[in-house]
Each structure stands twice: as structure tokens, then as C-alpha cells.
Amino acid sequence: MSAAVRMWKRRAYRVLDDLDDGRFVVGSWRIGVAVSVLGVPVVEDEFGMMVDEHDGEFVAVVMVGDDAVHLVERDDLRAIERGAYCSCCGQVGCAWGSEQEEDA
């Protein structure tokens, strides 16, 4: 288990090193919107240990250009190229944000 945990809006997520730098679309969503992966939600158990919530089945993602967290199945993520989506609203195919997204 990776030790890296990130905080986002006062929730903790275990960082998934293999997914952390990528951008993805969610296969089951009807709209093509790029998301980045926060990681697996973790909660503190009665011993103060960080354990996976939902048995690690779900991965928390955030839409590019938004900050709402969505839980999706890891198998539902499809990797996309950086630049294949709008850096402003995150939509694949939107012509507005053709420039490269800046890393925060």
C-alpha cells in the first residue's frame, strides 16, 4: 500500500502512483469530460490507521475545471492525452481551451 495520502476538501485519499499524472474520461459517463484522479478514499479506523473506504473498489476523480469529487470504478477510467480536452471546462471536443493546461 502506498504511503502517500493527499488531502482534498478535508477528505483523505490514497494516491495511486500509476494513475496520478494521467487524465481520463469515465467510460460510463455520457459526456466526455476529462478527469484527474485523486486516489482511493481512505478513512481512519478505530486504531488511527488509514484504511480504504468502499474496500478500495472506487476511485475518486475530479473533473478538469471543476472541483466536485465523483466516485467511479477504476476499470471505468480510460486514459486520454493531455491536450485532448478543453483546459477550461474539461470537455473533450470543446475548442475554447486549446492551450495546454497549466499544472497547479
Ligand SMILES: [Zn+2]
Ligand atoms: Zn471548454
